[in-house]
Amino acid sequence: xxxxxxxxxxxxxxxxxxxxxxxxxxxxxxxxxxxxxxxxxxxxxxxxxxxxxxxxxxxxxxxxxxxxxxxxxxxxxxxxxxxxxxxxxxxxxxxxxxxxxxxxxxxxxxxxxxxxxxxxxxxxxxxxxxxxxxxxxxxxxxxxxxxxxxxxxxxxxxxxxxxxxxxxxxxxxxxxxxx
Numbered sequence: 001x002x003x004x005x006x007x008x009x010x011x012x013x014x015x016x017x018x019x020x021x022x023x024x025x026x027x028x029x030x031x032x033x034x035x036x037x038x039x040x041x042x043x044x045x046x047x048x049x050x051x052x053x054x055x056x057x058x059x060x061x062x063x064x065x066x067x068x069x070x071x072x073x074x075x076x077x078x079x080x081x082x083x084x085x086x087x088x089x090x091x092x093x094x095x096x097x098x099x100x101x102x103x104x105x106x107x108x109x110x111x112x113x114x115x116x117x118x119x120x121x122x123x124x125x126x127x128x129x130x131x132x133x134x135x136x137x138x139x140x141x142x143x144x145x146x147x148x149x150x151x152x153x154x155x156x157x158x159x160x161x162x163x164x165x166x167x168x169x170x171x172x173x174x175x176x177x178x179x
Contacts, residue, residue, distance in 0.1 A: 003039075
């Protein structure tokens with residue numbers, strides 16, 4: 001997209017802050033950054049978000065680096081603006097600490113306007129549990145996880161969805177003293 005995706009805004013907030021805020025509700029979160037993401041690092045430092053440096057040689061290499069450094073862990077992409085804490089909790093509860101879990105959505109749960117990466121009849125989601133002994137799919141239920149922001153069109157769609165989904169809840173909270 002020509003820019004670091006984690007710092008792009010959806011609903012007025014950088015996607016990284018949206019994802020971090022939900023993941024943090026479940027447990028300790030470290031943001032993996034490399035020399036390839038200086039604006040993401042800057043955002044984390046400004047917001048007081050803990051980071052871990054990776055070699056920056058690619059997703060697979062960085063994931064293996066993190067596995068060697070920390071052992072099994074949950075991984076979530078910063079470009080999933082509609083991730084919920086319950087999504088992270090669900091995969092975390094199913095993770096046995098050994099077998100990797102790839103988060104997926106059945107295609108019948110994917111909204112019609114979205115065209116996610118598909119494999120074996122599922123939409124592959126950027127929420128995973130990284131283990132050391134094999135891999136299996138883990139079905140998630142949040143249909144908005146299918147919106148992994150990879151293009152300017154998807155960023156625009158995420159902005160429209162954020163306005164539709166979040167404003168009613170914000171207005172409700174304000175009316176009922178929730179700020």
